[in-house]
Amino acid sequence: MATEVLLGQGSVRILPKKYAAQFYKNLGVFGELHGPVQVKPGLVVFGPAASFSDLALDQVRTLLPVKKYLFPPKEEQYRFSTREGFVEPEVEEKRTVLFGVHPCDINAVALLDRVTxxxxPDPKYRARRQRLIIVGVDCIPDEYCFCLPMGSHTADEGFDLFLTDIGEEYFVQVGSSLGERMLRESWDLVKQVEQEHIEAFHQRAEERQKAFRHDLDAHRLAQAILVGFSSPVWDEVGKKCLSCGSCAATCPTCCCYDVLDEVNLDLKSGVRIRRWDDCMQPEFALVAGGHNFRAERSTRFKMRFMHKINSFKAEFQRLGCVGCGRCIAGCPADINVIEVFQKITGKKVTSVAG
Amino acid sequence: MLAEDFAVNSDPLKPHLARLVHIDKSVKDRYVFHFRFEDPELNESFSYRPGQFVMLSVLGAGEAPISLCSPASRRGTIELCVNRVGRVTNALYRLRENDLVGIRGPYGNGFPVEEMEGHDVLLVAGGIGAAPIRGLLWYLLDNRNKYGNITFLCGSRSTKDMLFREEFESLLNRPDIRCLLAVEAVPEEDEGKWPGDVGMVTDLFKYVKEIDAERTYAAVCGPPVFYKFVLRHLVDLNIDKDRILMSLERRMKCGVGKCAHCMIGDKYTCIHGPIFTYWDAMKLPEMI
Structure with missing residues (x-):
């Protein structure tokens, strides 16, 4: 069959759910299939998922976000020796298709793309990013979600394909030329978009929007943090915070890192390791000689938000928080960032079930 | 693939091998290390602005940001004045001439030397702060006709602790710069030999009364306590807060605006600094 040339026909298609498993299988041509999988009750992680039935698509959030594919918790940065100098380790050429990524996480990847x-430019991130194929799937928010006020409830960029659940079918948006090729692989499974599908798409959007329950004003956050720099809110949170760093580890946009050298037994060569770090750790701003610019937990906590809100806004014209709720779900001290944002902007606190 | 990928073809995080060619041990625990890149082409092309810094790798010990103290106007050898204070710097002190290290950079904004052209410059250095200020000082002197009056104030604890002491003393007689030096103490062996003042660096401001504040830039570097006193004098002299330039230090792991260790408020010391204005410091919390 001669390849049909389609110009100006838009980048949307309809995939009946009954074909979803086959569609998923066909994506395997493009890379190793990964998605959200339930490893035990209450714990969903992104990992290998050979078939569609392995996916836990009804779950709101994975423990770790997409960043673990792009910026591994620990990686070899260079091998070094006095003879060879610094040499990059060999990179794996494997491609991964990550299925079931929610809009907040897609927005977070788009932010990481800008940061890196x-x-x-960070060459290691860029190389991994080019090998990660993202298929987004929409979701219904839970009590920890606040992507709507953060402007991350929809994804406009950063995906190859995006699937919106409109009942018996998925509404498929194509976000890249590779995404178009992926759709071609399943061309016999998808069909043209009719007016009724567009209506269903908007209806779904309305439904999602109604599910958000928190009153936040993201536009005022940067200003409020500067104005409220000496607000008691920070001390209040600082007293509760355990500096465990789980918020930063699970945050889809946190990408601070530490670098350390490991020496081989010959004492002449070794490896330079880069690993996740987080600004909640007491020694994060400690300099040689012993001065610590942020010795108190409250100042570290405040710094985290000055970075995410003020710095991201200044450099990338977007806030660095996508409202995924992972930091709230994972905080052992029950610190709720929605509450912190509400307090710092002088809003009424909307309670969240702990 | 983003457009930026085409623009940058080298890895900004990869250090280049450099050889330790000389160690100036004039001041205890504040040696000046001289390096040359192993790659002769890189050694020739490596250029920087006064006030910028490099990431120095002592193989096996790790990496640390060190400000360049050699004059940017003279290429060939990189000079780093290193305070022996942490893990990496202690390892550096164990190296001998001819040993290899890794260097990448230069990073940071550096002093706005173009913007400063046509202005008078007041340089104030305290202790280890003399390192980045010295780089700027020689850049100004090497481009002498582009700048107005140059006044250099430098203080240290004792004559034994004064970095680049011989070099600075030789400036005392140079007609195109006003050099004022102060030490808090003169040890016995230097008695009668010290041509400068005895006192704090701030005491030297008594000689700096007649300045044209409207056309003066101040560049200051020293330990945190030094800023608190020096800035007061500069404000009293009526110099605009955004023409008072300060070089700051922070913990850094990348030097390229990624690892976020060096953040102060919403600014990266490695990208927006290490040269900040006093106005920045007033706006940003926890700067000094």
Whole structure:
């Protein structure tokens, strides 16, 4: 069959749910299939998922976000020796198709893309990013979700395909040329979009929007943090915070890192390791000589938000929080960032079931 | 693939091998290390602005940000004045001439030397702060006709602790710069030999009364306590807060605006600094 040339026909298609498993299988042509899988009750992680039935698509959030594919918790940065200098380790060429990524996480990847290409591009991130194929799937928010006020409840960029659940079918948006090729692989499974599908798409959007229950004003956050720099809110949170760093580890946009050298037994060569770090750790801003610029937990907590809100806004014209709710779900001290944002902007606190 | 990927073809995080060619041990625990890149081409092309810094790798010990103290106007050898204070710097002190290290950079904004052209410059250095200020000082002197009056104030604990002491003393007689030096103490062996003042660096401001504040830039670097006193004098002299330039230090792991260790408020010391204005410091919390 000659390939049909389609121009100007838009980048949307309809996938009946009954074909979803086959559609998923066909994506395997493009890379190893991964998605959200339930490893035990209450714990969903992104991991290998050979078939559609392995996916836990009804779950709101995975423990770790997409960043673990792009920016591993620990990686070899260079091998070094006095003879060879610093040499990059060999990279794996494997491609991964990550299925079931929610809009907040897609927005977070788009932010990581900007951070890692800002001023000095990060070659390791860029190489991994080019090998990660993202298929988004929409979701219904739970009590920890606040992507709507953060402007991350829809994804406009950063995916190859995006599937919206409109009942018996998925509404498929194509986000890249590779996404178009992926759709071609399943061309016999998808059909044209009719007016009724568009209506169902908007209805679903309305439904999602209604499910958000928190009153937040993201636009005022940067200003409120500067104005409220000496607000008692920070001390209040600082007293509760355990500096465990689970908020930063599970945050889809936190990408601070530490670098350390491991020496081989010959004492002449070794490896330079880069690993996740987080600004909640007491020694994060500690300099040689012993001065600590942020010795108190409250100042570290405040710094985290100055970075996410003020710095991201200044450099990337977007806030660095996508409202995924992972930091709330995972905090052992029950610190709720929605509450912190509400308090710092002088709003009424909407309670969240703990 | 983003457009930026085409623009940058080298890995900004990869250090280049450099050889330790000389160690100036004039001041205890504040040696000046001289390096040359192993790659002759890189050694020739490596250029930087006064006030910028490099990431120095002592193989096996790790990496630390060190400000360049050699004059940016003279290429060939990189000079780093290193305070022996942490893990990496202690390892550096164990190296000998001819040993290899890794260096990448230069990073940071550096002093706005173009913007400063046509202005008078007041440089104030305290202790280890003399390192980045010295780089700027020689840049100004090497481009002498582009700048107005140059006044250099430098203080240290004792004559034994004064970095680049011989070099600075030789400036005392140079007609195109006003050099004022102060030490808090003169040890016995230097008695009668010290040509400068005895006192704090701030005491030197008594000689700096007649400045044209409207056309003066101040560049200051020193330990945190030093800023608190020096800034007061500069404000009393009526110098605009955004023309008072300060070089700051922070913990850094990348030097390229990624690892976020060096953040102060919403700014990265490695990208927006290490040269900040006093106005920045007033706006940003926890700066000094």
């Amino acid at each position: 290409s800002w001023k000095y």
